[in-house]
Amino acid sequence: LMLWSIPEVTPAIMWLTEVFKFLPLEKLTSDLCDISNAFSGYQQLQVFRFTIEEINNSTDLLPGVILGYEIFDYCTDSLNFRAALDFLSSKGVVPFINIPRKVISVTGPFGSQKTLTVAPLFMANLMPMVNHGASSVELSNKYLYPSFFRTIPSDYYQVRAIVRILQYFNWNWIAFFGSDNAYSQDALTVFMDELKTANICLAFNGILSGDTSKYFDMFDKLNILNINVVVVFANIEFVIPFIEKAIEKRVRKVWIASETWSLNQDLMNADGIEALGVIIGMSIQGQGTLLGLDNFIINTMHQQNDTKCPSGSQVKKTCNQVCFECLKTNPEIITHQDPTFNFAIYSAVYAVAHALHKVLECGSSSCNNSRPFLPYVLTNALKGISFTLYNETMVFDESGNPPARYTIVYWDWNSRNFVKIGSYYTDPEVHFILNEELINWQGNKSVSMCSKDCDAGYRRVQTAFHSCCFDCEICIAGTYINSSADPYTCLPCKEDEWSQNASTSCNKCFLQYLYETELLSVGLMFSASFIIGTSVAIAVLFAYNYNTPVVRSAGGKMCFFLLSCLALSSTCVFFFIGRPEHIDCIMRNPAFAVFYSACLSCLAVRSFQIVCVFKMATNLPKAYEFWVKHNGQWLIIVLFVVVQLFLCTLWIAVDGPKPVQTKVQTQIMFDCTLGNSAIFYLIIIFLGLLSVACFSFAYMGTDLPENYNEGKSITFSLLIFYISWAVFLTVRLSSSEKTTAAVNAISILCSLYGILYGYFFPKSYIIIFKPENNTTAYFQTSIQSYTLHTSSM
Numbered sequence: 001l002m003l004w005s006i007p008e009v010t011p012a013i014m015w016l017t018e019v020f021k022f023l024p025l026e027k028l029t030s031d032l033c034d035i036s037n038a039f040s041g042y043q044q045l046q047v048f049r050f051t052i053e054e055i056n057n058s059t060d061l062l063p064g065v066i067l068g069y070e071i072f073d074y075c076t077d078s079l080n081f082r083a084a085l086d087f088l089s090s091k092g093v094v095p096f097i098n099i100p101r102k103v104i105s106v107t108g109p110f111g112s113q114k115t116l117t118v119a120p121l122f123m124a125n126l127m128p129m130v131n132h133g134a135s136s137v138e139l140s141n142k143y144l145y146p147s148f149f150r151t152i153p154s155d156y157y158q159v160r161a162i163v164r165i166l167q168y169f170n171w172n173w174i175a176f177f178g179s180d181n182a183y184s185q186d187a188l189t190v191f192m193d194e195l196k197t198a199n200i201c202l203a204f205n206g207i208l209s210g211d212t213s214k215y216f217d218m219f220d221k222l223n224i225l226n227i228n229v230v231v232v233f234a235n236i237e238f239v240i241p242f243i244e245k246a247i248e249k250r251v252r253k254v255w256i257a258s259e260t261w262s263l264n265q266d267l268m269n270a271d272g273i274e275a276l277g278v279i280i281g282m283s284i285q286g287q288g289t290l291l292g293l294d295n296f297i298i299n300t301m302h303q304q305n306d307t308k309c310p311s312g313s314q315v316k317k318t319c320n321q322v323c324f325e326c327l328k329t330n331p332e333i334i335t336h337q338d339p340t341f342n343f344a345i346y347s348a349v350y351a352v353a354h355a356l357h358k359v360l361e362c363g364s365s366s367c368n369n370s371r372p373f374l375p376y377v378l379t380n381a382l383k384g385i386s387f388t389l390y391n392e393t394m395v396f397d398e399s400g401n402p403p404a405r406y407t408i409v410y411w412d413w414n415s416r417n418f419v420k421i422g423s424y425y426t427d428p429e430v431h432f433i434l435n436e437e438l439i440n441w442q443g444n445k446s447v448s449m450c451s452k453d454c455d456a457g458y459r460r461v462q463t464a465f466h467s468c469c470f471d472c473e474i475c476i477a478g479t480y481i482n483s484s485a486d487p488y489t490c491l492p493c494k495e496d497e498w499s500q501n502a503s504t505s506c507n508k509c510f511l512q513y514l515y516e517t518e519l520l521s522v523g524l525m526f527s528a529s530f531i532i533g534t535s536v537a538i539a540v541l542f543a544y545n546y547n548t549p550v551v552r553s554a555g556g557k558m559c560f561f562l563l564s565c566l567a568l569s570s571t572c573v574f575f576f577i578g579r580p581e582h583i584d585c586i587m588r589n590p591a592f593a594v595f596y597s598a599c600l601s602c603l604a605v606r607s608f609q610i611v612c613v614f615k616m617a618t619n620l621p622k623a624y625e626f627w628v629k630h631n632g633q634w635l636i637i638v639l640f641v642v643v644q645l646f647l648c649t650l651w652i653a654v655d656g657p658k659p660v661q662t663k664v665q666t667q668i669m670f671d672c673t674l675g676n677s678a679i680f681y682l683i684i685i686f687l688g689l690l691s692v693a694c695f696s697f698a699y700m701g702t703d704l705p706e707n708y709n710e711g712k713s714i715t716f717s718l719l720i721f722y723i724s725w726a727v728f729l730t731v732r733l734s735s736s737e738k739t740t741a742a743v744n745a746i747s748i749l750c751s752l753y754g755i756l757y758g759y760f761f762p763k764s765y766i767i768i769f770k771p772e773n774n775t776t777a778y779f780q781t782s783i784q785s786y787t788l789h790t791s792s793m
Helices: 039-056 077-088 112-124 155-166 184-196 212-224 236-249 293-305 311-318 331-335 344-359 375-383 520-545 549-554 557-576 582-587 591-616 621-629 632-655 677-700 711-735 737-769 776-791
Strands: 014-016 067-074 129-131 148-150 173-178 201-208 230-231 252-258 277-284 388-389 394-396 405-412 417-425 431-434 458-462 468-472 510-512 659-664 665-671
Touching: 039 067, 039 129, 039 293, 039 331, 112 129, 112 184, 129 344, 148 344, 148 375, 155 230, 155 252, 155 277, 155 405, 155 417, 155 431, 173 184, 184 230, 201 236, 212 236, 230 236, 252 458, 277 375, 277 417, 293 331, 344 375, 344 388, 344 394, 405 621, 468 621, 520 557, 549 737, 557 582, 557 632, 557 737, 582 591, 582 659, 591 632, 591 677, 591 711, 591 737, 632 677, 665 737, 677 711, 711 737
Parallel strands: 014 067, 129 148, 173 201, 173 230, 230 252, 252 277, 510 665
Antiparallel strands: 277 405, 388 394, 405 417, 417 431, 458 468, 659 665
């Protein structure tokens, strides 16, 4: 339908729009204007004309150029193709060579399905299409639609905004209703992809069609599946009967509306619509009111009452410049139609005008419009334009899409108004705002979940096809769950961590070993250091008094060896402090066993030597002479030490002590293993035999002179040794690793202090405080008394 044609004007913008739903072209008459309620289409036509007039009446953008237009109705696809071919023709023929076309740009048609039908015809000629009402994601494909642009965002962003709303309210059990066309099905494809990453389940997918009898069954399924949130993404002609049936059925849900019906005033004013519950909608953000548009529509409709079509049979056959039935419509009805796409139409026309400004090299007073150009030139110009209307910047990205700007609206039943509750936009970065306090939930806040969220510390056990349907199972002690990362798996804690039942995180275990800063550790280190210091001090004292009888009777040079072994044995205590490593385990008991065996060997040999002097030298003179001549005491000491060293080396080589950690509830105990227990006990037995030998020889010398009688001191030392190690073995079988390590270190110190106090302190006391007893005469008196006593018996 040609509403107005000004073919002599250059250049011209052509626009396809759904004004009315007419019968086929040859049957068109003005009397058929009332076949369908097309008020919104007529409003869009007037917005387009208003924009053309505004540009033509201004000298700023296209000075000296008047824009003309042809407007066709698209009742059917057949008329769509007829209009498209007419636009592409030149003198009634569609050329396939590069000659100027009848038109240089197309705006429209409204709707994704209709646009996808005719767009390939224009793409083949790179005819620029600047669309205001086709939001299909498919149209962003520049391989298929290289000269397609639009002034409304792609549905890709609208779908993402809807998913953000669902995530905001934690709705993960939803239904989707759409029509069986490109607008709904493309959105559904994107919707499904977005739901996967958002952990939202599509519980039901319904198709809206002309058969409304199926809607009641759909509503019943919503209740059976316990779905409380419904996304309706369809064209308005499908939405209206669907919502009317929902009102009749009183289906109370949360409804999320796409931009096609989110601001529909007729539905807002429908009787009983408040029974549907809560409606939240997506609206394309833009200037809602175009200044001067309402006056333009009113004045235009009044002025056209007396306008007649031009003469000529061909013109009359298609001319409907004046539709008398339409002009009888109250202008108030047209001005109060849904304004969602008004700004998109307005900016689409201005986009073409700005591209023409660039192509025609317009200045402040004129444009270079003397030479015609091909459509692809205008297409290239559209790719680089940027302009501002009503403080909104319009620019096209590489896919021909404008920045996505959406307003989130709430249908307020009290005021019967659309209340802005949030926004979503992608320029310059993704930004989402929502104020739920403006929503009247008419009771409790809506919940739409297949299964209630598991309590903290519980994992999901999927029980159905949908991931949103699950049972809950507690995470046992020693495990935890990170629901944000993986709500289905209880993860084991690390080796150095612990957790209770139903934990969402693990706690660090308390590491149990002797810390350097502990009071007990400080005490042990001080005690060991004291032995070392005391041994050095006694060694210095004995060296200074080396030729005195006390030092000689104590063993002479052997005393220094014994003191050295005591000092070295005490250093083993330091390896009990801190977290044990492999070297620490070796330097604990194995090293102590070697050094302490040397100490016991010295005591045993010294006791045996004294007994030999007083009791065996006269009876076995040759044996005694051999002992003295060949340093028998050192041979025995070396022999005993070598035996113990061999046993300890064998212990370490076969299966020596190693670091081990034992986890007990909230603690990790660090200690050293015994390794091969047979060899360990063999070492203990060897130490026991040495101690028995010491004790035996000391007991044999209990009747010797007082200055040579070591029975009491050695017995005291060995008694301490037996008690301390008996305690250690008992504790090891019944206490924690940390306690065992401490008692082990204390046992070593007690064994060393027993020798130090029992054997060396009495002699040091005599040297320092009783020097009169440290004389040769005193010792000879003791020997003479012993000789007289034994001879009288």
